[in-house]
Structure formats: structure tokens, C-alpha cells
Amino acid sequence: MKTLFDKVYTRKEWTFIKIPFFLFWISLLQHILDKGYHASLSKGLCQLVDCQFFIATDNKILILSIAWLLGVLYIAEIKMKWTTFILFVMSMMVYSAEESSGVLSRSGMFSFIFLSQSIAYWIYSFDIELQRLWKNRIQFSMQAIAVAYFLSACSKLIDSGLSWPSDGHRITLQIVKSFNYNWVTNLNGEELDKAAYFVKLINQNQFTLFVLLSISWLLEFFIPLAIVQRGYARIYGIALLGMHIGIFYFMDIVIISFVVPMIIIFINPLYCIMTLLDKPTKRINSIFKISR
């Protein structure tokens, strides 16, 4: 248990980050390609390059083949400074194209994680200290996540000032909107019932809402503390997960390109499970050896 909350960055932990991270990235890529979007609005990079190529259904097999090839190189740790950099460029192209088609998936941080990992490998090519690479490739990824939450907190300060939590009573309009989005999509009357239920609940618990919003803002604003040490990030990640569960419960909103990388990199549940399972297994093995 102690190893999960200390400041050590291990190779094993990196393995349990990169595999789920890549699989998640490619599943989103597949989803975008399946949707058959059309980059009609030219946002970001698409103002300079014809991004349609990257999301055109006709190019699906080609794009997925390239992505899988990069994935194999990424997981097998081959030419990492270039592999991660090309993954960053590809991710940027695909998500810019998706945004140009009118979808705001807020996936900037998601692409930037590949760049942060690339920076770690580029530093390694100048400073060949393996322990530092082990730390940097995870810690830099944590920084990419932390800055997104931090800027989100700054946005609240810029757009609403310190009154953001106390303005929260108007969140009911956002809740009604959110469940109505579902209703106009599937015409399931339950969505409107849910909206009415949550609006009533929030109107009856204004002070609790104020406290919860204040906590979530503080969590976002002080996230730089989480990246100082590995163990802090895991505890912080659990608190952020709680915040996201709350947002999902009340507002039916999950920003997947935010939440999933945070879980994989901050908490790293697979690594936690393996570490917790590893110790008893080792203990049993050692007992078995002694008794033999």
C-alpha cells in the first residue's frame, strides 16, 4: 500500500499508463472515423492544413493502420521521441478536424500528453539517466493534465470572479439544458423527469451546492500541489474523480477526454490493482518456497 503513495516512479507504472492510454486514444479515434464527420468550419490547425483527410471515412483503414503501427512502436518503446511526437501531431490533426466539424470534445490536454511524453524522451537523449526518464515521462504527463484543470479554475475566476460558487443557483438552467439534450435525442420522457428531480433537489440544498462548488474550484486551482509528488497525485486524482462523479450524477455530463486520462495517469487503477495483488502473491510464494 505504501508504494502506491510514495514518490517513486517505476517502469511498471509506466507500462500500466501507456497501454490503457493508447487503447483509449485509438478507441476515440475509431469513434471519430466511424462518425463520418465533415470538417466544414476550419478551426485551429485546419485553417492551415486540409484536415478532412484525417477524418474522412474513405481513409479510415489507412489512418487506423498508421495509428496501430504507432501504437505498437509506443508500447514496445521503439524510437520513442519520434513515436510520441508523431502521435501528438496525429492527435492534433484528428481532434482539430473533429472540432472543425462542430464537436467540442475539449481534447487539447489529451493530445498535449503525447507532446509532454515526447519532451521527456528528448531530454533523455541528452541526459542519459534512466531514473530521470522513468520519472519525467509520467510526471510530465501529470503536468499536462494539471495545467488543464488549473486553467479551467482560472477561467472561472476570469469569467465569474469569486462569485462563481454563489452564482451556482443558476446551475439549474444548465441541468435542464443537459437533460433536454438527451430528450431531444431519444424522446425518452424519463430525461425530463430527471431534470425536474435534480432542479428541485438543488433548489432545496443551495448551501450544500455552494460548498460543493467551492470545493471543486479549490481542487482545480490547487492542482499544481498534486504534481509535486507521485503519491499526492494519486490522492488528488481520487478527489477529482469524486468531483467528476458528482458532475455526472447531477448534470449528466462527462468530458471523457478529461476524465479518462486523469484516471489513467493520476490514479492508474490497473497499477494499483497489480501492486496490491503482487504483494500477497509474493508473500504466498515465499512461504511456499520455505515450506518446500
Added chain:
Amino acid sequence: MNQIKNKVNWFIFTFGVFVLYGIGYLIFGESHPFSRYPMYSSFPNWSYVFYFTDKHDKIIPFETMNIHGVEVSHLYYLISEDLQILYGNFQESKEDLDLLGTKMIEIIKVQTDFDHPFIKLYRGGYYLENDSIIRIDQLMTTIDYEDSI
């Protein structure tokens, strides 16, 4: 001196990527991968929902077009920014709504290839008045593909 150097070194490695992203945002603004993630950064006294209806004003669920209501609303905000139309708080004029609606349907048609010959796009708007939620529905635009054929 060495201690200061160590501290600077520590700061660069611990927060370098963090700062780099911030600088990137200041230079490039809201351009992927940079953003200040302004979602729900304020709780204004308005919110919008969009929906399609047919000739008989019956709602056409978005799932029949393989699209979600959220995507349609994102389209509204992105097109408004593209056309430099100020949005929110019911300030859009009838002409603005017509222009935005036509462009929205145009893009959705390209992406989903829906086959409804007649379609109306409405905007449902909510606001709070004395703690009660009020809803106003406005017709944005009507497209009659049969007519254009």
C-alpha cells in the same frame, strides 16, 4: 549558488510542461491543443436547446440522424463564433437565428445525410425569473428540400 541552481532546476522539471502549455495558450489562444477550458466557467441566466421538427411540428429525435443534442448545440456556438455573431442571453436577432439555423442544417445534412424532405429547426431557451424557470421556443429556420427540388 548551487542551491539556487538546484531549485531552478527542480522548478523547470516539475512545472516546465505546465508553464509551456500556459505560454502556448497565451500565444495561440483557443486553438487545439491549447485552451483555457472555459466550460461552465460562469452560470449565466440563459441556456439553449435545439431540436428539429417535421412538417406537422412533430419532434424528430436526433438519434434517428446518428447525432446527439449536445453536438447540435456545439455547432450553434462554433458557427456563431465563425460568423462573428454575438450569442447568449437571447440577444440574437431573427436574421441571425435564420442564418445560424440554415448553416447548422447544412452541416448536419452533410454529416448525417438525413433524408427528411421538410425540416424546421427550433431553439428552446431557458431563463430564471423569480426562481422559476421560463422557457421560450423560437423557430430559427425552415428548410423544404422538396420545394428546392
